[in-house]
Structure formats: C-alpha cells, structure tokens
Amino acid sequence: VRWTKSSLEDLRSDFFVDNELTALSKTEVKFGDKSYTFDIDGKTSSADTVVKYKGKQVSTGYFQTAFDYMHGSDFLRHEFTNESLSGSPELTIKFTYKADTGRGADELKFYDMGNQKYYVTVNGEQISYIYKSAVTKVEKLFTSVTKSSPKDDQN
16 A cells, blocks of 8 residues: 555645635734734635625635635745744734634744745744745735725626
8 A cells, every 4th residue: 555655744735734715714914014814704615705804895806816825836835844943934824713613723934044945834833945936925915905805806
C-alpha cells in the first residue's frame, strides 16, 4: 500500500489552512498600520454569503477573490524550514469559524526574513515560506475588499 511509505510531510495539505468560505464567521487581516475585520454570514453557498466590513456590506466576490488567492498556486507551501524567526509578523490573518463547525480559529503569521521570502506560522507552528509577491498581493486584495460594495458583484 503506497500510503504506508508516506511521510508526515507527504500527508500534509499543500495549503497553509484548508477551509471554506461558508464555514467562516470572521476574518481578521493586519499589516502595517492597517487592521481589517470582516464579518461573514456564510450561507450554504458562497453566492449567498454576506461579507461586512465596519458594519457595511462589501463585495462578496472581492472577498472570495482574496480568499481563493490564499488557496491558489502562489500560496502553496514550499519546503519546510527551521529558520529562527525574529521580530513581529508583517502580516497576520485570522480565520474564525462558525460555532457549528466545532473548529477553533486558525491564525497565520508571515515574517519577513529577507531574500523576498516570508516564513509562515500557522497557530504558532512554523510551517514553510512563501514569496513576498504573494504577501503583497493578498494585502492589496483585502484592501480592495474594504473599498468595494455589493454593487460590484452585479457586474
């Protein structure tokens, strides 16, 4: 049986966190002097999901784009690394799940370690790294969500 020869690393997901938009109740994003909290009313499908920022509804489509980016090829884990981390994270993303999922929150922290790489911890465990371009892109995507409206989903 092939799986008996697999290592723990082989069994891990290629993504930092496996989750679905409809399971979320809140997503918090912090970088630089910016701090965004998105409240999510996840329905049975992402098309029915409502996302709010500062009490106002924003584009679910824009939020879905940012969320999907974090589950795409630019956000895949690279090889495991044991580099020592120092300083404060440059980017923190916290996913809080609906109570009925029975799942605790997941917190991702991204540390700038030079050489265009950001080392990533998930719930305090050092996992891997991604490239600076992916961190910059996800920051821009979440910033776009804050400036969007539900009307953007109708285009």
